[in-house]
Structure formats: C-alpha cells, structure tokens
Amino acid sequence: MAxxxxxxxxxxxxxxxxxxxxxxxxxxxxxYWMLITTFKRTGDLLQRGNNPFLYNQPPTLENLRVxxxxxxxxxxxxxxxxxxxxxxxxxxxxxxxxxxALARLTGRWGEPLGIGIFLTYxxxxxxxxxxxxxxxxxxxxxxxxxxxxxxxxxxxxPFCTWLLMGFFKAIPPDIEEAxxxxxxxxxxxxxxxxxxxxxxxxxTVVIFSFTLVxxxxxxxxxxxxxxxxxxVSVGVPTFLVRGDVYFWGSLMAACFIASVPIAIVYxxxxxxFIAGFTVGAVR
Amino acid sequence: xxxxxxAAHAPAKPRVRWLSxxxxxxxxxxVVMIAPAVIYIALVVGVPFFLAxxxxxxxxxxxxxxxxxxGLKNFAxxxxxxxxxxxxxNTFVFAVGSQILVIVLATALALALMKDFRGKWFVRLLILLxxxxxxxxxxxxxxxxxxxxxxxxxxxxxxxxxxxxxxxxMYLGKPYLAMASVIGVHVWRLLxxxxxxxxxxxxSIPKDIHDAAEVDxxxxxxxxxxxxxxxxxxxxxxxxxxxxxxxxTDMIVIFVLTRGGPYDTTQVLSTLAFxxxxxxxxxxxxxxxxxxxxxxxxxxxVVFLRIARRTEVV
Amino acid sequence: xxxxxxxxxxxNIAGAKKFLIDYTTNFRQAFxxxxxxxxxxxxxxxxxxxxxxxxxxKAHPADxxxxxxxxxxxxxxxxxxxxxxxxxxxIYSTWVLNVMFAKAAxxxxxxxxxLKEADxxxxxxxxxxxxxxxx
Numbered sequence: 224m225a226x227x228x229x230x231x232x233x234x235x236x237x238x239x240x241x242x243x244x245x246x247x248x249x250x251x252x253x254x255y256w257m258l259i260t261t262f263k264r265t266g267d268l269l270q271r272g273n274n275p276f277l278y279n280q281p282p283t284l285e286n287l288r289v290x291x292x293x294x295x296x297x298x299x300x301x302x303x304x305x306x307x308x309x310x311x312x313x314x315x316x317x318x319x320x321x322x323x324a325l326a327r328l329t330g331r332w333g334e335p336l337g338i339g340i341f342l343t344y345x346x347x348x349x350x351x352x353x354x355x356x357x358x359x360x361x362x363x364x365x366x367x368x369x370x371x372x373x374x375x376x377x378x379x380x381p382f383c384t385w386l387l388m389g390f391f392k393a394i395p396p397d398i399e400e401a402x403x404x405x406x407x408x409x410x411x412x413x414x415x416x417x418x419x420x421x422x423x424x425x426x427t428v429v430i431f432s433f434t435l436v437x438x439x440x441x442x443x444x445x446x447x448x449x450x451x452x453x454x455v456s457v458g459v460p461t462f463l464v465r466g467d468v469y470f471w472g473s474l475m476a477a478c479f480i481a482s483v484p485i486a487i488v489y490x491x492x493x494x495x496f497i498a499g500f501t502v503g504a505v506r
Numbered sequence: 507x508x509x510x511x512x513a514a515h516a517p518a519k520p521r522v523r524w525l526s527x528x529x530x531x532x533x534x535x536x537v538v539m540i541a542p543a544v545i546y547i548a549l550v551v552g553v554p555f556f557l558a559x560x561x562x563x564x565x566x567x568x569x570x571x572x573x574x575x576x577g578l579k580n581f582a583x584x585x586x587x588x589x590x591x592x593x594x595x596n597t598f599v600f601a602v603g604s605q606i607l608v609i610v611l612a613t614a615l616a617l618a619l620m621k622d623f624r625g626k627w628f629v630r631l632l633i634l635l636x637x638x639x640x641x642x643x644x645x646x647x648x649x650x651x652x653x654x655x656x657x658x659x660x661x662x663x664x665x666x667x668x669x670x671x672x673x674x675x676m677y678l679g680k681p682y683l684a685m686a687s688v689i690g691v692h693v694w695r696l697l698x699x700x701x702x703x704x705x706x707x708x709x710s711i712p713k714d715i716h717d718a719a720e721v722d723x724x725x726x727x728x729x730x731x732x733x734x735x736x737x738x739x740x741x742x743x744x745x746x747x748x749x750x751x752x753x754x755t756d757m758i759v760i761f762v763l764t765r766g767g768p769y770d771t772t773q774v775l776s777t778l779a780f781x782x783x784x785x786x787x788x789x790x791x792x793x794x795x796x797x798x799x800x801x802x803x804x805x806x807x808v809v810f811l812r813i814a815r816r817t818e819v820v
Numbered sequence: 821x822x823x824x825x826x827x828x829x830x831x832n833i834a835g836a837k838k839f840l841i842d843y844t845t846n847f848r849q850a851f852x853x854x855x856x857x858x859x860x861x862x863x864x865x866x867x868x869x870x871x872x873x874x875x876x877x878k879a880h881p882a883d884x885x886x887x888x889x890x891x892x893x894x895x896x897x898x899x900x901x902x903x904x905x906x907x908x909x910x911i912y913s914t915w916v917l918n919v920m921f922a923k924a925a926x927x928x929x930x931x932x933x934x935l936k937e938a939d940x941x942x943x944x945x946x947x948x949x950x951x952x953x954x955x
Contacts, residue, residue, distance in 0.1 A: 242618045243629060246611070250697060251632035253647050254639075256658060260650070268656070274665075275658045317546055320539035328536030338811065340543065343551045345803040347755030349776045350796040353789060354557035355550075377550040380543055382748075409535055438641050440758050456640040460762075464646070466857070471650055478643035486638040490631040493702065500706035565952055567906065587944070588937060589914070681928075766915065769922040778914075785913035787906055788948070 254482065257475035261286055268471060286472030290463075295450055296477060299458040302368055303481075306454060307436045309372050314379040314432045315425065321380075322387025323413055327396070337388050344381035348441045351377075356445050370446040371454070375439065379432040386431075386500070390424035391417065393502045426492055427499030437485070455481050555800075562794040568787040580794035589770060589778065590795065597774040597799075599685065600760075601753035604692045608749055609742060611693065612700035613735070616708055619701065637698035645762035648691045652677040652763070681771040684764050688772050691759050696752065700745050707741035708734070747810040754803055775799055823897075823904055856885060863892045907942075907949040916941050 259275075260268065262282035273279045290296050325337045355374060356365070364370045394417065402412040418425070443457040453461065459477045463470040489496075562580055566573040584590045615633070619626070636644065651658055660674040669675070677687045711734065719729050735742075757776040760766065766773035766781065775795055783792015824844075826836045847860040851869075855878060860866045869892075873885045899908040911917065920938035924931040949955040 239618055239621065239623070242614060243623075246615045246618070246697075247629055247632045250636050250694065253644070253651060253694075254632075254635050256651060257647055271655060271661075275656075275661055317543040321543035324536040324539035328532045328539065330533075333536075336540070336544075340547060342804065342807060343547050345751055345800065345807055346551055346555050347751075347776065347796065347799055347803075349755060349757055349779055350558050350793070350799065351551065351554045353561065353783070353793065354554035357557075358554060374550060376546065380547060381551075384543055409532065434637060437638075440640075440642050456642050459640075460642050460646060469646070469650070474643065474646050475650070478639055478647050481643060482635055482639035486631055486634045489634055489638060490627065493630055493634070497702055497706045497709060500703055501710045567952060567954070569906075569954075570952075583944070583948070587941065589941070768926070769919040769928065770915070781914050782910070786910035787913075788910055791948075 254479060257479040260472055261476040261479060263472055265472065286470070286476055289470060290473040290476050294462045294473075295453070295458065296455070298451055299453050299455045300481065302452065303437055303454040303456070306368055306371050306375065307433045310375040310379060310436050311429050311432045313372070313376045314383055315428060317376060317380050318383040318387055318428060319418070319425070320413075321384045323391050323417065325384070325388040326391035327399075328409075337385060340381050341385040342381075344378065344385075348378065348439075352441050352445045355442070359446050366447055366449050366452060368447075368452055371439075371443060374442055374446070375436050378439075379428075379435055383428045383432060386427065387421075387424055390421060390427075390499065390502050394420070423495045423499040424502065425499075426495045430489060430492060430496050437481075558793050559797060561790055562797045564790050566790045566793075568784070568789055573790075576790075580791050581798075584791060584794055589773070592770050593773045593775050593778040593795075594798075596685070596770075596772060597754060597776075600689060600692070600772070600774055601750055603685075604689045604696070604753050605746055605749050607689065607693045608696045608700050609746055612697055612704050612745070613742075615697070615701045616704035617730075617734075619705060620708055633701065634698050636695050639695075641695060641756075641758045642762065644695060645691065645759050648687075648694075649678075649763055652687055654679055678764050679768055681768050684767045684772050688760050688763055688767075691763065692753060692756070695759070696749050700749060703741060703745040703748075704738060707738035710741075711737050743810050743813055747807060750806055750810075751803060754799055754806075856888075859888075859892065859895070905949070906952075906954045907946045910945050910949070911942055916945075 262284070263278065264280045264283050264285070267273060267278065267280040268275075270279070321340070325333050325340075329336065359365045359370045359374070362370075362373070364373065398416055398420070399409070399412040402416045403409060407415060437454075438456065439454075440456050443454045447453055447457065450458065450462070455477070459474065459481075463474050463477065561573070563575060563577060564573040565576050565580075619630070619633075639647075650656070654674070654676045657674070657677065659677075660669065663669045664671060664674070675683060678684050715733060715737070716729075719733050724733065755776055757774070757780055760772055760774055760777050761780070764772045766777050775798060779792045779795040782795060783789045786792070824840050826833055826840075830836055844861045845865050847858075847862075847865040848867075850858065851860055851866050852872065856873070856876065860869075863869070866872070870889055873888055874883050876882055876885055879885060898904050898912055902908075916938055920934045923929045923937075924934040929937070946955060
C-alpha cells in the first residue's frame, strides 16, 4: 500500500522539477547568454566554428567600456528611472482617488464609467503617437523627458484605476463607517484608514506601472531626439545599432544590466504583488 | 467634522470646514476624486484618438502642412490591397496563437509554482526576467540568439547531432519559422506576467474546495479541469484580454526581429501602419491602418468582459 | 529617405546649401574614417578612391574591395532614372520590390504573378501621390 504511494510521489516530484526546470530554462537562458556575450571579443563571437559557450579568445571588458564610455548609457538609466518614479507618482495620484470613487461613491454610473476608463487602455500607442506628437510640440516639451512624463500615465492610469476599483470594492465598508463615526470625514477616512491597509494594491500599481514605463518604446522614439534625453529603451538600439552593424557585446550588456537588478528588487515584492492582483482582479 | 486644528487657526476654520463638508457628500466627493483621472484621460487619450480618426479621413502626409478631408477613401483603398489583408490575417494568427500558448504555458507554470520547494525564490527571479527587460533590448537579444549564421540554438542542435551543418533552420528567414519565432519571443515576454496573474487566481481558491475534491477521490487531471480551471476562469480571461491587447498593438518584437518578415509573412497591422505612415510618409493611410485595430480590440474586450461577468465566482 | 533635403520654409537656405556642398565635396575624410562604409556622392570628392580600395590596411586580403573600383559608374540613386520622390519613398519603405523578388525567388508565386502584384501596388501608390500633387 505504501510503496505505490511513495513511487507516485517521487514521480510527481520529478515531473514537477522537470516542468519548473524547462520553464526556467526558457525564460532565463537568453539572460545567461547575454552575460556570456558581454565579455566575448567580437572576433570570437563571429566565428561559426567556435563553441559559443566557451571563451575561445580571452574574455574582454571592451564591450562594457564601449557601453559605459562611448555611449550615454548611465545617463539613459538615470532618465528612465526618473521618468519611472514620476509617472508612478502621477499614476497613484490619479488612480487611487478614482478607483476609490468608482468603488464606493458613484452608484449607478460607476460601473459603466469604470469600464469606459478601462477601455481607453485599448487605444494603442501606435495610433495615438502621431497626434500626440503634435500636442507635445504645441506644449513646447518636445525633446524632453517631460513629454514622456506627460504622456505615459495614459496607459498606466486606465488599468490601475480598474485594478484599484476592484481592490477597494473588496474591502468591507465597515472599516470606513467606523472611522467616520469616530469623526473623520469621508475623505479623511479614505486617506487615513483605507490607504494604509491597501499597501498590496498600491504595490501592484507601482510595480506594474514602472514596468510599463521602462518598456515603452514608440512614444520615447517619437518625442525625443537628443541623445542625452533618451531612455534606455530607445537610446541603446539607436546608438549601438549603426545601420546594419550591431554591437552585440555591448547590446547584450545593456539589456542584462537594465533587467537583472530590477528583477531582483521585484522578486522581493512578488507575493504582495500577487496579493494585490488577487484582490483587485478576482471578484 | 475633522477637528485637528488648534484655536489659533480659528479664523480659517469656518471656511475650511465649509469646503470640506461641501465636498464630503458622497456624490460630490466621488466626482471630485474621479475628475482628475477622467480629465487627464480625456485630454491625453480622447483628444488624440479623435485627431487620429480625423487624420485617417484626410490626405495628410509626413511633409504636408495642410490637409483635405477625403472621407473614407483611405479605408476603401487599403482594404483592397493584398498587403493589408495579409497583415490583417497575420495579426490574428500572431495574437491568437501567442495568447493560446501563453495561457496554456502560464497555467502549467502557475500550478507548478503553487508548491513550495527549495530554491523557489531564485526560480521566481529567473522567471520574472523576461517581463522586466526593456522589450527593444530583449528583442535584440533574441535577434542574436536566432541569427541565421551564428545562432547558438543551431550550434547546440548541431553539437547534439540533431542537424547537419548545411541544414541550419533560418528562424527569421523562412515564412512559417519566422511567424513561429516572433510568436515564441512574444510568449517569452508575456509568460511572467500571465503566470503571476494566474497565481493570483489560483491562490484565491479556498483550500476547502481542494480538500473536498481530494476526499472525493478526484484524480489529478479531473481535479484540474473540473475544479481548479473553472474557478480561475474570470482572472484567466482578464489575463487573456490583457495579452490580446498587447499582441494586437505591439510592434517592437516584429519590427526588431523581422521588419515584417520574409516577404510580408510576419507583417502585422501595427508594423504596416508604421512603415506606411512614418517611413513611407503617407500619414493618413498609416492612421487608417492603425484605426482599424481599435474596433477589433473593442469587440474583443466587450466579448471578454461579458463572458467574465457571466462566469463570476461569487 | 537617405537624401539631404532643405525645407522650403528654412530660415537660412543659402547657408544650408553651402553646408551640403562643403560636406559632400569634403567627403574623403568621411569615406576613410568610415572604413569605406559610405561611398561619396561625387566621384571627384575622393580622387584616389581606386588607390584606397586596392590597398585597405584593415582588410584581409588588402585588396578585398578592389571589385568596387568602378561602382560609382553603375551605382545609382533610388528612383533612377528620375529623382527620388514621395511615391518612390513609399514603395521603398513598404518593401514592395523586395517582396516581389523574394516571392519569385523562393517560388511562393511565379515570377509573372509577383511582377503583376508589384505592378498593381506601384501603380496605386503613384496614383495616390499624384492626387496629392506631390509627384
């Protein structure tokens, strides 16, 4: 009786390990590859016979030098971080009250309005960027990070509002009622009671928005043309792909450096992120 | 009311109190709280959207300083072209194909991640990576991995004896392979987020339901298909909707990897709009192609939201 | 599309013209510094081009690029025998001719059909831009 059980459990564990292993290989292999390629000499790289996993010529720091010295990579990282933080702040400022209002304060027209806001998320940047570039030029912020800061919330706010709406709906109203009986206004109850217990939802919004910002390409490419104002997403391909010559080593380094540290940070918050999504989207 | 002001501020109190009690009515407060978001969206999404719609009805070009209204001529013209119809078909193939793969794979991965095991923190880190990477850079990384001469995948396959040196598959150069490659890279990039969303759904299933099923003696597959999956269906639909929107509108992966592929076999609406409007200079036609995306997305969203609401698990 | 243009409403047209003339006639420096990646617009801008091509210190073998000796006599601008214009630009940027060649070469369609397809597309694009008065 006990043996077949034990066998089944062992088999289950092997299958589980195999599945996890296969997926991890799929997602992480390109990054492992990027790490190796970063230190490879171009001559080593462009030899079909060479084993790509070994350093057939000694590893080099030249690609990193090109990345950090010959391009404005550090400046671009800083630009991206700056835009990310400000846009996340704006998103929170707009989406938190809006989500709460939709969850609690709007009665009949709340649901359709909420869906309407969510649907604006469907309007693709590839459609909007031409008229938006005229708007940006009109406001005089073209070629500066402020054009991005102005426009990026357009794809973070709709989704985050919808998410927070669900999140707030799941919080029992008794907590706010109790606070209001204690003398707080509704707005005060929102600020002092609801927000502190919504950390998971806020975290979800922060991580989600920051990711969307760092990934964005079309707007950054259209609105900005000065090298020092680029974000990483646009600057790296523009400078390290010259015509049809790709500086592979430096490109791989750029991607690796821009991704791994942030992934490590996110990993600390993934549980909270999942919790936020659970409450916000599962209703 | 909110009374934390001291007597020294007495002169300002009545006015502040009046204001805060004025907006504190639920209806009014609701309007005040939601107004900034709505105004912002109306200005930054609404206005440009209608402008783009207007452009698609004119003859504007990249170099023109004036435009004339031409009605539906752009739309009529592009629908007839072979290029547009190919792009339309490819868009569906790309979006639906990648989404089905993402959902199936993400479900499998989410189920596997439900269990605690050694090294889970590290595994999660590795699985998060594709989502965190700026997509233009990630695509360039894949461009190198799928290179026709130096692909590491081909080298490894050859070293394992599975292919011969003259037989290296051209992942980005042959029609069906190219579509498979761009779908593959797109799946790679969406997998982490979909997995996380599904994990959210899975963790919200109360444990008693699983226990009850165990007691009843349900096997693994029956448990999965008849209990677990139906319960995560709403959130799965959200993930699919999100992913479909992404797949329909994204152009980076295809632009970087194939520029529209071996003779238009991976050309999708968003890349065609870019090539026609920006590189080709005919902004009006580019706008018309891009505008085509929106009703499709709207239809998809409406369908999904309707299904999601009907299968809501209370 | 990879040509130099001066806007009609530019503020310093004479200066821009002078700049372009200076730039293209002094192209020898760019030609050498770019390691022969870009060839000059005017053959006389790089008078010793044959000597340079025959002996490239960075090439293995050194006379690898000698075959490009007479390239300036057969290479031409996009749009030849005319100038590049908006219709040519759109045909170029939407890969009409590339697709035609690729389809015929890979056997996806017969050469006649590929030609017909490309013909229809080019005619449509030309008609479109003619209507806008730009061709």
